[in-house]
Amino acid sequence: MTRKIIVGSRRSQLALTQTKWVISKLQAHFPDVDFAIEEIVTKGDRILDVTLSKVGGKGLFVSEVEDALIEERIDFAVHSMKDVPSELAEGLVIGAIPKRENPLDCLIFKREKTLNDLAEGAVVGTSSLRRAAQLLHVRPDLTIQPIRGNIDTRLRKLEEENFDAIVLAAAGLKRMNWLDKLEHDYIFLDEATCLPAVGQGALAIECRETDSFVKELLEILQDAETTKAVISERTLLKALDGGCEIPIAGHATIKNGQLELKGLVSTVDGKVTHQVTEQGQDPIVLGQSVADKLIQMGAKEIIQELRENG
Template sequence: MNELVIATRESPLALWQAKHVQAALEAAHPGLTVSLLGMKTQGDKWLSSPLSEVGGKGLFLKELEQALLEGRAHLAVHSMKDVPAHLPDGFVLPVIAYRDDVRDAFVSRAGTRLADLPAGSRIGSASLRRQCQLRALRPDLEVAPIRGNVGTRLGKMESGEYDALVLASAGLRRLELEHLVTEHLDVDRSVPSAGQGALGIECLAAADDVRELIAVLDDPDVRACVETERRVTAGLAADCSAPLGAYAVLDSGSLSLSAVLGTPDGTRLLRARASGAEPDAVGAAVVAELERQGARDILDALDLG
């Protein structure tokens, strides 16, 4: 096999990610030609409502997966934070790698830090996870939904529609926009989404030749952390649009996992931590603790669990 086609969304960040994988594959396999198939997904088209109301982040994957099924592409590159905890039958993620800064980034129009923003300031955030943690930190601010790619959101802030935004640090770094960051929110103040900052490569489970070619890119340490985080999402039967954060660190073979689940208004945040060597056991311990604190009530009220 000497040619591969990558299905990708057409946003600047998605194209950066696909081109990064393209270059890595061509470097790993001299003589291999890798091309891109740019696509618009339903998640890119439906911008008038929050993702949690129109089907969740899985809307960013469906068209790409259809291209794999139809043989128009061999693999798809995703931001792992957008990948549902359970893939459709027949699909696998042979590669989880390239994890950048996992933190959320606070970007304000006037360069004012989160703690110093005047009461009533309007902050744009696309995710319920960020919204609930922001409201818990600063209940006197207006936290409002925002959709669109990074450039679109920054434009809305500059036009005065928002006073500040919270975005993924990794995306800003990859787009060479890190100079716009007012401050990085540490993982205790804003627990990241499961998989945040990492890339995943999806292909058909039956495509052994493709799996063999791309396996060289997998990062076992990144995979261990991301899979541990995703155990929380799966264990709670939550959508990746839920107000749920999970972040794992691997140190000397031991995984340390922190998670938060909140009500969208930020008045209630459940927190849990666990450590151990096995992703399944660590994830299960955190899920059990969150459920003991009332996670199911929060998820049922959202109709996301």
């Protein structure tokens, strides 16, 4: 008997592209399963006139989708991992983390070709405090302006509005095949310039903990290395109690069989930046260790001050 699986997705072009990619991979392995997409509008999608850090709260792009899972209106959901809070709603689990796409940030220019080419006071568009803080750390003269909307909206704003450059995630651009179509010069910001967000470039496929059928389906998408790295990053985020209102970054890679995690906490203006790089085997132990070292360096004071004054 054919079983129908309802897959939850945000309505954005990128979210739907990611969801259709997941379905295509599953369909190839399970041709007898019928998949359908349920589009869900989240709080983060509705509020476009203010930066995410000012909206506040966790799970701005996830909460409504998790509600649909809990109420059994959908069977699983596809998220960008960087949008998923460090703690899931009760009864829900990450059923699979597929192989990660490019985790770096991409700086797209209106006219210039490199970060150093930007004139003093150049206007860079990003609503991410993490990106803004790290760019200001290396170029304190830049003017950071908030920019919201999906990929094509922000590219149009680069063209039509007073931006000299904008920052987007490389993963989204690659998944949408936008990089080949760009009419502007761009660079990938290396980790020394802009350490990625926790989970950036990875997908999270969330389902109900009790749904053994769906959990078994999703197992074929699981990538062991990406999963290990993301667990380490998310342990760091949870230990710091961070969200989008705090400039926190974390990226883990596996090198010569060792897991290496880089973590960063910064003030919004980028003037005070704490960074730790450490290696280990256990992703949870490593994530906690990097968080502890950042706390010893003063990360908690930065986070507390931002929350009190934010």
